[in-house]
Amino acid sequence: KNEVEQSPQNLTAQEGEFITINCSYSVGISALHWLQQHPGGGIVSLFMLSSGKKKHGRLIATINIQEKHSSLHITASHPRDSAVYICAVEVDSNYQLIWGAGTKLIIKP
Amino acid sequence: AAGVIQSPRHLIKEKRETATLKCYPIPRHDTVYWYQQGPGQDPQFLISFYEKMQSDKGSIPDRFSAQQFSDYHSELNMSSLELGDSALYFCASSLVSANSPLHFGNGTRLTVT
Numbered sequence: 099k100n101e102v103e104q105s106p107q108n109l110t111a112q113e114g115e116f117i118t119i120n121c122s123y124s125v126g127i128s129a130l131h132w133l134q135q136h137p138g139g140g141i142v143s144l145f146m147l148s149s150g151k152k153k154h155g156r157l158i159a160t161i162n163i164q165e166k167h168s169s170l171h172i173t174a175s176h177p178r179d180s181a182v183y184i185c186a187v188e189v190d191s192n193y194q195l196i197w198g199a200g201t202k203l204i205i206k207p
Numbered sequence: 208a209a210g211v212i213q214s215p216r217h218l219i220k221e222k223r224e225t226a227t228l229k230c231y232p233i234p235r236h237d238t239v240y241w242y243q244q245g246p247g248q249d250p251q252f253l254i255s256f257y258e259k260m261q262s263d264k265g266s267i268p269d270r271f272s273a274q275q276f277s278d279y280h281s282e283l284n285m286s287s288l289e290l291g292d293s294a295l296y297f298c299a300s301s302l303v304s305a306n307s308p309l310h311f312g313n314g315t316r317l318t319v320t
Contacts, residue, residue, distance in 0.1 A: 133311065143311055197250055 101125050104185050104198035112206055117172035119201045121185030124166065128188045132159050132170045135182040135200065144170070144183075175205045211300050213312035220288050220319050228283040228315045232300030236310070238262070239281040241273060242297040244314075250297060256281055257303060288319045 102123045111117060121130070132144040145152050145159040147168060152159050156175075161168040172179055185198035212231040220226050232239050238257045243266075244250040252265035256275035267273070270288075275281045285292060298312045 100199070102185060102187055102196050102198040104183075104201050106201060107199065108202045108204075110204045110206065111175055113176060115175050115205075117175050117179070117203065117205075119170045119183050119185075119203070121168045121170070121198055122166060123168075123185075123187050123196070125187065125189055125196065127166075130161055130168050131184075131186045131188070132168070133184045133186060135184055172203075177205045177207050180204050211298055211310050211312035213296075213298050213315050215315060216313065218315060218317045220317065222288055222290060222319060224288050224319075226285045226288060226317060228285070228296050228298075228317070230281045230283070230298030230300075230312060232279055232281070232298075233302075233310050236279065236300035236302045238301050238303050239275055239279070240299045240301075241267075241281070241283050242299070243294045244297065245291075245294040250295075253283070253296075285317075290319050293317060293319045 102121065105120045109117065109119070129146050129148045131146050134142045134144050144157060145154070147159055147161040149161060149163060156173045158171040158173070159168065168185060170183060180203055182200040182202050184200045187196050189196060211233055214229045218226055230239055238255060240255040241253040242250040243253050253267040253271070254261065254265060254273050255263045259275045259277065271283060271285050273281060273283045281298065283296060295314045295316050297314045300310055
């Protein structure tokens with residue numbers, strides 16, 4: 099069993115839909131990252147969470163430490179949101195990341 | 208705001224050649240991390256540096272070496288390149304003392320032919 103599990107692996111939705119990507123982990127963590135990887139591989143860090151909820155524009159990330167679960171939400175999705183979204187956890191402050199497999203999101207116009 | 212800068216963006220080398228990848232962290236960040244992502248693979252941690260000293264080592268081949276310089280930029284040196292070294296190499300930086308998030312560069316795509 100992978101230490102970081104993301105679901106779904108693939109998601110196709112229509113423009114404007116509300117999107118949720120889930121991440122569950124089984125190890126003790128110091129922080130959880132949500133990252134966005136575009137075709138060509140460039141990675142953008144979206145959020146770093148250790149508790150609660152963060153919002154940036156149309157993106158919202160939440161984490162429940164007790165349940166070892168995090169969600170990334172996209173409101174009013176747009177085709178430019180199409181990318182791979184990766185959940186990665188920092189394991190107890192040693193700064194090595196354990197990466198989820200990523201969720202490939204396609205937003206159709 | 209300044210981000211993590213990696214150079215070059217793309218690099219094409221032949222087998223058995225050497226390559227040097229550079230990473231310029233966000234100013235005042237004290238820690239640099241290198242990751243390798245092969246085609247269709249999850250990114251793999253290679254090595255990290257804190258205050259110019261190697262701090263952690265992951266799945267970095269013996270053919271690779273890395274260092275962090277006095278200006279905190281880091282270089283990943285890769286020798287005797289193999290076809291399997293073709294990958295995207297990411298660098299990230301953070302400020303450990305402030306528990307800052309990891310900031311990633313856009314990566315260097317290395318193709319070995």
